[in-house]
Amino acid sequence: MLLPGARRRQALARAAELALQAGFALAARRRTAPVRTAARFVIVGGGTAGLTVAARLCRALEAPRLTLIEPSCRHLYQPGQTLVAAGLFAKAHFVRPQRHYLPRAVTWLQDRAVLIDPERQVVVTGNGTPVPYDFLVVATGVELHPEQLPGLEGHLGRDGLCTIYTPEQAEQTWHMLSSFQGGTALFTQPATPIKCGGAPQKIMYLAADLFRRHGVHRRTQVIFATPGERLFGIDAYARTLAGVAARKGVVCAFRHRLVEVRAAQRQAVFAVADEHHPTSERHEVLSYDLLHLVPPMSPPAAVQQSPLAHASGPQQGWLQVDRHTLQHPRYANVFALGDVIDAPGTKTGAAVRKQAPVLVHNLLATLQGQDASRFRRYHGYTSCPLITGYGRVMLAEFDYDLRPLSTFPWDPARPRRSMWLLKLYLLPALYWHGMLRGLA
Ligand SMILES: Cc1cc2nc3c(=O)[nH]c(=O)nc-3n(C[C@H](O)[C@H](O)[C@H](O)COP(=O)(O)OP(=O)(O)OC[C@H]3O[C@@H](n4cnc5c(N)ncnc54)[C@H](O)[C@@H]3O)c2cc1C
Numbered sequence: 001m002l003l004p005g006a007r008r009r010q011a012l013a014r015a016a017e018l019a020l021q022a023g024f025a026l027a028a029r030r031r032t033a034p035v036r037t038a039a040r041f042v043i044v045g046g047g048t049a050g051l052t053v054a055a056r057l058c059r060a061l062e063a064p065r066l067t068l069i070e071p072s073c074r075h076l077y078q079p080g081q082t083l084v085a086a087g088l089f090a091k092a093h094f095v096r097p098q099r100h101y102l103p104r105a106v107t108w109l110q111d112r113a114v115l116i117d118p119e120r121q122v123v124v125t126g127n128g129t130p131v132p133y134d135f136l137v138v139a140t141g142v143e144l145h146p147e148q149l150p151g152l153e154g155h156l157g158r159d160g161l162c163t164i165y166t167p168e169q170a171e172q173t174w175h176m177l178s179s180f181q182g183g184t185a186l187f188t189q190p191a192t193p194i195k196c197g198g199a200p201q202k203i204m205y206l207a208a209d210l211f212r213r214h215g216v217h218r219r220t221q222v223i224f225a226t227p228g229e230r231l232f233g234i235d236a237y238a239r240t241l242a243g244v245a246a247r248k249g250v251v252c253a254f255r256h257r258l259v260e261v262r263a264a265q266r267q268a269v270f271a272v273a274d275e276h277h278p279t280s281e282r283h284e285v286l287s288y289d290l291l292h293l294v295p296p297m298s299p300p301a302a303v304q305q306s307p308l309a310h311a312s313g314p315q316q317g318w319l320q321v322d323r324h325t326l327q328h329p330r331y332a333n334v335f336a337l338g339d340v341i342d343a344p345g346t347k348t349g350a351a352v353r354k355q356a357p358v359l360v361h362n363l364l365a366t367l368q369g370q371d372a373s374r375f376r377r378y379h380g381y382t383s384c385p386l387i388t389g390y391g392r393v394m395l396a397e398f399d400y401d402l403r404p405l406s407t408f409p410w411d412p413a414r415p416r417r418s419m420w421l422l423k424l425y426l427l428p429a430l431y432w433h434g435m436l437r438g439l440a
Contacts, residue, residue, distance in 0.1 A: 001178075003087040009424065013093070016425040021433045028439060034062035035364060042123055042133035044113045044302075046070030048078075048349045048435075049139035049338030051101055052356040055438030058103040060364060066105060067131055069123060071112040073098050075436075077428055079349060081170035082199055082387065085162075086206040087178055088424070091171045101436045113140070116306040118331040135363055138308065138319055138336040140300050142195060142347075148296040151261035159263040160290045164203050165195075176290060177207050182219035183289030185211070186268060188258045189226040190294050193318075195339050195347040198384035198396065200224075200294055201231065201241065207292075208248040209389045222249065223286065225256035225270060233345075236404050236413040237386070237396045244388045244415070256284070258293060266291075299340045308334060310342060318342040323400070324377040326359040332366060335359050343380065344400065350383035353435055381405065385423040386415075393419035 041057060043050045046068050054068055080094030102108055111125035116138070123131045144165055147153045155161045162173040187204040189197075204224055211217040224231075224245065231241035231252065245252060253270075255278075260269035266288055271281040303309055304317040308328060319336045320329055323343040328334040337355040339347045346355075358378040365374050380400025385393045392415035397405040406412040434440025 001087075002090065002174075006089070009088060010093070012425050013089075013428065016429040017433060020426075020429040024433045024437055024439045028437065031059060035060055035367070036062045037367060038065065039134040039367060040132060041066045041135045041137070042131055043068045043137045043139060044116065044123060045139035045141060045338070045340075046072070046098060046102070046108070047076070047139065047141050047338070048431075049141070049352045049356065050137070051075070051436050052352060052438065053137050053139060053337070053360060054106050055103050055436060056356055056360040057363075057438075058105045059438045060360060064105050066103075067107045067109060067133075068102065069109045069111060069113050069125060069131065070098065071110060071126075073110065075101055076167060077431055079196070079385075079423075080428060081164045081167055082202050082206070083424065084167065084170040085164040085173035085177065085203055086210070086387075086390070087174045091167045094428070095167055096432070101432070103438075112300075113302045116302055116308060118307055118328075118334055121333070134333060135367065136331075136334045137359070137363070138303065138334065138340060139338045140303055141339040142297040143300050144295040144297055146295040149258070149261060149293070151263055152293070152295070155261065155263040156295070160266055160288060161261065161263060162290070162292050163295060164199060164292070165294060173203070173292065177210055178214070180207075180211065180214075180216060180220070180290055182211075182216040184221050184223065184287060185290045185292075186223045186225060186286060186288040187292045188256075188268070188294065189224070189228065190296065191227040191257045192296060193347060194294050194297055196384060197345075197347070198232075198386045200292065202387040203292060204250065205244060205248060205389050206387060208250060217249070221251060223251045223253055225253040225258065225268075225286070227255060227257040227273070229254050232396065234396070234398055234402050234404055237394065240394055240413045240415065241386070241388070248389070253286075257281075259283075261291070261293070303340055308336070315342045323380070325362050325372065325375045326355060326378060327362055327366070327372075327375075335363050345398075345402075346380055346382045346400075348382045348384060349431065349435075350397075351381060353440065354378060354381040356435075356438075383407075385419060385427070387420070387423065388415040391417055391420050393423045395419045395422070 077094040115124040157172040164170045232238040255273040256270040274280045361376045383397040394415040
């Protein structure tokens with residue numbers, strides 16, 4: 001059972017979609033003269049980034065020879081998973097058939113890339129099909145690896161362990177949060193890069209509100225255990241979140257890195273860095289009744305094992321790109337975007353929205369023999385609609401230099417009702433009808 005008002009929310013979401021669909025249908029008529037080429041384009045990964053680039057290439061090219069390699073027949077609007085876990089929408093609201101969003105001109109290979117060979121300019125799929133290319137776009141995102149956190153495998157979704165990082169687990173998280181009877185609710189943030197770094201906090205603030213609504217807050221302690229020193233890497237946003245956490249009675253355990261789960265005992269083991277000597281760590285065990293965590297994430301094996309990825313160092317396995325042009329530093333006909341790239345702080349759909357037009361421009365410039373001085377540049381724009389409770393969102397926008405930015409003419413560090421409405425209704429509609437159509 002969802003929270004009351006589900007039908008009203010559905011109706012508003014539908015209305016927002018219809019309005020934006022009509023607006024973008026008009027925008028779709030405007031097209032610059034398409035580029036004619038016999039070049040073969042391959043996109044690996046048909047998630048947010050892959051489909052957005054596919055749509056933009058189809059708008060820019062006349063009769064494109066474009067192949068998309070994507071194993072899944074369903075397309076996820078992942079930001080919606082937080083709302084599913086908060087009981088606001090059903091899972092089905094954010095999961096749609098992939099084929100509805102594929103441009104007609106695209107050839108879809110429903111398979112996984114298992115080998116990427118940029119020397120021979122070929123991608124090989126799981127069933128052994130070689131797919132040659134002249135230009136390659138890598139957009140595989142990241143994979144979840146629950147087995148890499150000791151003690152977690154087989155326990156997610158039960159034994160008090162939950163995550164919003166898959167649609168199914170998000171649904172299960174809602175069941176756990178809405179039936180929570182009190183105790184210690186522990187929310188964790190990993191030390192490794194994750195998509196939407198703000199998501200673990202969002203679900204915590206929503207959970208704290210929910211516990212109050214259900215009257216279990218007096219017998220509940222909410223703890224946020226994070227490897228960080230504060231709640232956000234940018235002062236203005238960190239100050240706001242510290243206030244939100246304090247008002248909701250959240251206890252922050254900084255410098256805490258989750259290293260093991262003992263599901264049978266409901267205990268979480270943390271490596272805790274010393275405040276003055278960060279390299280020295282001790283272990284601490286916290287008991288919980290409910291534990292929200294983020295499974296370890298990394299690029300798929302095909303990327304990690306390819307010459308496109310960093311072979312060693314702290315970025316090992318992540319796909320190398322020039323973080324401004326999104327072109328590979330050694331293979332000029334390879335571009336990448338989205339969660340898989342090595343650029344810092346940009347693992348969001350909002351970042352993809354700004355990356356995709358830059359990537360497509362630079363790819364076409366390369367195709368037409370232009371040099372890098374004609375390239376467009378991406379400056380690291382990303383945004384995180386940080387839900388600070390039911391009805392309030394702080395739209396935290398920033399760039400590579402961690403400068404706070406604001407799309408709107410007001411202080412971005414203030415949680416607002418208008419941004420909540422944007423998050424629930426406008427951003428999903430913009431996604432399905434603007435971004436995935438190559439128009440936003
Ligand atoms: C809980 C949650 C909340 C979020 N909240 C927000 C938010 O509020 N705002 C925001 O902007 N972003 C948010 N995000 C992040 C956003 O969803 C991602 O950053 C975005 O989807 C990244 O796009 P991508 O295309 O790189 O990866 P994905 O969208 O994950 O797509 C990757 C695709 O590649 C495919 N693939 C993987 N391996 C292979 C292979 N070997 N061969 C072929 N295909 C492959 C996968 O099947 C998948 O379809 C959230 C994410 C989550 C999980």
